[in-house]
Each structure stands twice: as structure tokens, then as C-alpha cells.
Amino acid sequence: MTIPALLLWVPVLLCACGDGDGASALATDVSAVYLGEGEALDGTEDGTGNSPGETEGSGGTHGQEPEGPSGGAGSAPDENMSSNQEGTAAEGDGMFPVGSEGAASPGQNGASGEGAEGNGAEGTGLPEGAGGPAPSSEVSVTISAAGDVTMGNYVGQGYEVSFRQTYDQGAGDDYFFENVKDIFSADDLTLVNLEGPLTYSEDFREGQTYCISGDPEYVNILTAGSVEAVGMGNNHRLDYKEQGTADTVAALEGAGILYAYDGNYCMYEAKGIRIGIVSVNEVGQGAGVERYLQEGIAKLREEGADLVLACCHWGIEREYYPEDYQKSLGRKCIDWGYDLVIGHHPHVLQGIEEYQGKFILYSLGNFCFGANRNPPDKDCMIFQQTFTFVDGVKQEDAQIRVIPCSVSSTPSRNDYKPTPAQGEESQRILDRINEFSLEMGVRLDSEGYLAD
DSSP, X not given: OOOOSOEEEOOOOOBOOOOTTOBOOOSSOBOXXXXXXXXXXXXXXXXXXXXXXXXTTTTTOTXXXXXXXXXXXXXXXXXXXXXXXXXXXXXXXTEEEBSOOSSSSXXXXXXXXXXXXXXXXXXXXXXXXXXXXXXXXXXXXEEEEEEEEEOSXXXXXXXXXXXXXXIIIIIOTTTTTTTTHHHHHHSSEEEEEEBSOBOOOOOOOTTOSOOEEBOGGGHHHHHHTTOOEEEOXXXXXXXXXXXXXXXXHHHHHHHTOEEEBTXXXXXXXXXXXXXXXXXXEHXXXXXXXXXXXXXXXXXXXXXXOSEEEEEEEOSOTTOSSOOHHXXXXXXXXXXXXXXXXXXXXXXXXXXXXXXXXXXXXXOBOEEEETTBSSOSOOEEEEEEEEEEEETTEEOOOOEEEEEXXXXXXXXXXXXXXXEEOOHHHHHHHHHHHHHHTGGGTOOBOTTSBBOO
């Protein structure tokens, strides 16, 4: 999909990911994660899946049911977490700040994609003024969501066959998303979880087992792959402290890519449909993220959002089933009015739940994942949902599709090139997702569509 012509900016955090040694970041921090060959996925050397820094921010609130809307069990997130840099309108590119709050592109930021006029239904053929009902207007938008994108390395990760070496040896910006670009180009919005800052800073967090970073120029990989928005609410955003966040925000803004994290929300417009995004890090902030989620959807609806997506960094690494608080929080998001809940952090696939006619994706798995040179589980997915509006009213038609993928185009190692699975491999991954979703009301057919 092409980069939107109109952006309403809001500050954002980066999402967490892990490498073979396993690294996981804080909600308020962005940590580099490296998953070594056959090692733990995210931040642990013993493979237990307990990422370093998970106790920061919320104390022991991870996975606990809050006592109240602001978090009983988890304290509210730090309001001063976002940077203090004013969002600046890029001259001539349709970008402008909306509802700025003073963070690095604060307020709701929005963008308009191509075809913003909307796809009107064909007319009735009656001459103007001939009477009869006015023709209805029908517009459909397709959103693609993919999991953890780590463009770079973590401190101490080997250079051989790493993401950085692959880039340095001339792979080019187009290489990494080459096998999925046709999918992303055909949708109306592509959203991924950005794990780790894009910065030249060398001032990483002491005590963090894995700190990830990539060069700011790597942002061009996202634009080359037709990615329009990223969630940054994850445990790696502050791996290189606030400077890392500021540098990442600057790179994203320069490339025209929307971002969201904590109290910084964004909005994208396609075919006249406004899509709001809220991104939070439950891993580090626990139940305190509920405040961001409730305030975020309220503000985005006030700004005219037709759809609102919740991106939740949550769960336990390398676990294939959601924990209790994941399920509780996901359902709360739907109760609060979110249209789709998108989960990540476990670095493996988890199931899909249909709740109140809407979908909760508990974990999309990794995607373009530089933090592990050879993850033991390479299965992942692209989730697509098409939303249809008739005369401005969203229809409840549950048009979803899962495209099973591998994080690599080769099974022997990670070449950082996510690739749709084919034939028996595709069916094997769909079967796994169906197994994980068995008790949650979702079953996919052999093409990845919702089965009857």
C-alpha cells in the first residue's frame, strides 16, 4: 500500500522482541533482543521465557487482574514517558499535528491513503430528480497486521549471518519484505510491531540483558515493504533511553510512517475511513495500560475515528496459549469499543478469539526478526480483516483471512525475509492456529478464511 497523503501525528513507543538468547523489553523501555540459534526467544538464557526487565514499571502486575479501570494491581504508567518534541508539519506532504500534547509528535496523528474519496456504489440508473431512494454508498477497507519486526541487532550479537550483515552486504531496502510486498501493497493499511529503536546512540540501558537497535536508515525497509504504521508500545522502546525513542520518531516521521505508543495515538485515513491506533506495553506496565486504552479510544472516537485498533504487547514468551489476563484485557478492549485487538510479544503463534462478533489476535508471532539468527519456531502469520461501511455504517460481516507465513524464506536459518507458506506447510500452520483457537470460537478453512 502506498504511503498516506495526510498524517495526523501522535507520539509512539516501539514494541519488544527477542533473539535466540531471549530478550524482552520493558513497557517503558525498548530493549534489544537477540534470539540465538536454538536459544530462548526473548531475553532468557535458560529458555524459561522470562524476559529481563519485565518487573520494571508495573512491579509484579504482569498477568494480574486489575482492581479498577486504572489498574488496582498495576500502577498507572508514567505520564512523562513520552518525549517533549513538537510535531512539525512537513511542507507539501499533507502532514500536520492534530491535538498535540507536546510529545515527539503528540496528539492524534493521521494520514490519508489513496482513494480517500471512498468507493461509491454504482448509481441506480435513474435520472437526477426522478425520485426513488438515493443510491447507497459502500466502502471497504482491508487492514493487514503482522508481528514483531526487529531491524537490527542486540548488543553482543554476532555479526555473521545477522540482519546487519545482510543489509551491509547489499541486500537493499526491498529485500526484506520482498515476498510479502504484493500482499501489503494490495491492502489499505499495513501495521506491524516495531521492536527496538532506530538510532546511532550507544547509550544503552545498563542491566538490560538484550538491547536492540538498528540504523535510522532502516526505516526505508518499511516504506519499501508498503508498511504504513507501526506500534511501539513494547518492552524495547527505551533500550537506548529517550534518545533512542526520539531518533526513531524522527526517522518514522521523515518516512511518513505513523506510530503509536502509550498515550500517543495515531490515525490513518483510507477511502474516507478513519482508522485509529492505540499501542500499549502490558509486559512492562501491567494493568496500568488500561488507562491508555480507555483514554485512547475515547480521544480517537472524538476525532472521528470509524475504526479503532488496539495493539497489545502482552503474554509470556514461547507460550502458545494466552494467560488469563491477556484474555481478560482483550475482551475488555472489545467491551470498550475497539474493532480489532492485535497481540504480540510471545514470539510464537497463539490463537484467535471471536468475542462479541470481533476478533482478538493473541499473538501473531515474529515477522521480520533480526533479533534471532535462527529461531526454533519460524511460524508466523499475516492477519487481514476487511471492514465494510454502507452509508457510513460499519457492517458486522466478519471478513477475515489468515495468511500463514515463515519468518524466513529458508528453513535452515533466518534470512530475515518473511515468506507466505505454500502447500502442506501452509496447511500445517493453519492447523496449529486452529488447534490454539479451538476453544475460542474460531476455525479457519484451508484457505485461511473463517470457516462456516
